[in-house]
Amino acid sequence: xxxxxxxxxxxxxxxxxxxxxxxxxxxxxxxxxxxxxxxxxxxxxxxxxxxxxxxxxxxxxxxxxxxxxxxxxxxxxxxxxxxxxxxxxxxxxxxxxxxxxxxxxxxxxxxxxxxxxxxxxxxxxxxxxxxxxxxxxxxxxxxxxxxxxxxxxxxxxxxxxxxxxxxxxxxxxxxxxxxxxxxxxxxxxxxxxxxxxxxxxxxxxxxxxxxxxxxxxxxxxxxxxxxxxxxxxxxxxxxxxxxxxxxxxxxxxxxxxxxxxxxxxxxxxxxxxxxxxxxxxxxxxxxxxxx
Numbered sequence: 120x121x122x123x124x125x126x127x128x129x130x131x132x133x134x135x136x137x138x139x140x141x142x143x144x145x146x147x148x149x150x151x152x153x154x155x156x157x158x159x160x161x162x163x164x165x166x167x168x169x170x171x172x173x174x175x176x177x178x179x180x181x182x183x184x185x186x187x188x189x190x191x192x193x194x195x196x197x198x199x200x201x202x203x204x205x206x207x208x209x210x211x212x213x214x215x216x217x218x219x220x221x222x223x224x225x226x227x228x229x230x231x232x233x234x235x236x237x238x239x240x241x242x243x244x245x246x247x248x249x250x251x252x253x254x255x256x257x258x259x260x261x262x263x264x265x266x267x268x269x270x271x272x273x274x275x276x277x278x279x280x281x282x283x284x285x286x287x288x289x290x291x292x293x294x295x296x297x298x299x300x301x302x303x304x305x306x307x308x309x310x311x312x313x314x315x316x317x318x319x320x321x322x323x324x325x326x327x328x329x330x331x332x333x334x335x336x337x338x339x340x341x342x343x344x345x346x347x348x349x350x351x352x353x354x355x356x357x358x359x360x361x362x363x364x365x366x367x368x369x370x371x372x373x374x375x376x377x378x379x380x381x382x383x384x385x386x387x388x389x390x391x392x393x394x395x396x397x398x399x400x401x402x403x404x405x406x407x408x409x410x
Contacts, residue, residue, distance in 0.1 A: 131255075132160040132205075134224040136217060139187055141262035142230025147191060149260045149403060150228035151199045156294040159225055160203040163191055166216035167209075184208040214248045221253040231259035231397070231404075250377070250389055250397065256287055256407040258372075259397060267402045270298040270351075272370035274363045274392055277303055277333045281409035284376040285337075289345045291372055291405070298349040301338060302366045304359040305330050330354055360395035367400040379410040 135150035137143045147163060154161040165184050188206040195204050209216045221227050229249070250257055273288035292299035305327075334352050342350055355362045367373040375393045389397065389406070396404045 130159065131223050131225040132162045133157065133226045133228060134162045134164055134220045135228040136213075136230065137163050137165045137188065137191060138230075140230060142232060142260070144191075144230070145262040146228050146230035146260040147195060148198060149258070150226075151195045151202055151204070153226065153228070153258070155199050155202050157225065160205060161195065162220075162224075163188055163195070163204065163206045164216065164220055165206075165208050166211050166213045168212050181208065181210060214252070217249045218252045218254070221255045221257075224255050227253055227255055227257045229257060229259055231261055247389070250393075250406055253406075253408065256405050258403050258405045260403045261401060267371040269369040269371045269402075270300040271295065271372045271374065272300045272302060272367055273374040274359065274366075274376070274396075275301050275303045275334070275337070276359070276376070276392075277305075277330065277337065279376075279378060279410075281376045281378075281407070283409040284374060284407045285341055287405060287407045288374040289341055289348055291374065292348045293345055295371065297371060298351065300366070300370070301334070301350060301352045302355060302363060303330065303334050303353070304355045304357055304362045306356060306358070327354065327356075360391045363392055364395050364399045367396065367402055367404075370400075370402045372403050372405060373400050374405045374407060377406050377408050379408050 133150050133154040135143075135147050137147055151161050165188055167184065185208055188208055192204050192206045196202070207220075217227065217229075227249075271288055271292040273284065275285070288299060288301075291297075331354055334354060338350065338352060342348075353366070355366070363373070363375070373396055375396050377389055377393050393406050397406065
């Protein structure tokens with residue numbers, strides 16, 4: 120059996136978007152703990168579009184950003200004293216600043232309201248742009264929630280197995296000393312509902328055996344590579360987006376993939392599973408680019 124093509128762990132900083140909102144405050148705390156776990160620095164990034172004409176307004180905004188960042192940087196150093204923390208106020212379009220940061224970061228962390236768009240640092244369609252364009256994994260964190268303690272949960276699509284997604288999920292579980300739950304959602308082929316009852320049962324049994332074998336074959340090399348990670352695998356019949364949102368109810372972190380497409384950027388999109396997770400899952404959600 121050929122082992123997985125395992126990417127080397129990224130060694131850049133954890134970069135977190137900050138705008139002073141409750142969501143971004145929660146994101147900075149989550150990012151600080153994650154940077155400590157990974158043994159990399161934390162960078163707090165605040166960006167805003169620069170006014171085209173009024174220099175005085177731009178200078179005032181810059182000074183406010185510096186003050187906010189200094190205050191947050193100090194609080195994070197107190198929260199995680201051993202963590203190297205830096206800050207970067209950027210007078211630039213937020214999407215462009217975040218996308219640029221994603222090329223040198225190990226991880227990008229953003230605050231999320233869920234059930235809609237991201238707030239503050241990411242306004243309106245900006246959230247979708249960052250998630251579509253980021254070169255590194257992006258984690259979205261909700262505000263006003265206790266640190267979840269369940270398993271790391273990853274959605275696996277056997278039709279498009281993604282070593283980058285599994286590598287992220289296994290490493291996240293190992294860093295937390297947490298169990299890993301792998302969820303693969305499948306459904307019988309279209310039209311099978313019109314078959315005779317007995318034939319449907321036989322077909323489903325045969326297909327589920329194929330899915331189980333594929334799931335085991337995909338995970339066996341990863342289990343060997345990470346013997347200290349307790350892994351459970353679930354084969355669930357249904358619609359992937361709905362089932363994965365339900366599976367994440369008890370998770371400490373949900374990991375989903377975003378397939379990279381060799382197309383012009385305007386044609387890139389999250390896909391239905393990642394889109395549902397971003398908007399409806401309450402635990403932190405990691406969106407990992409692959410392909």
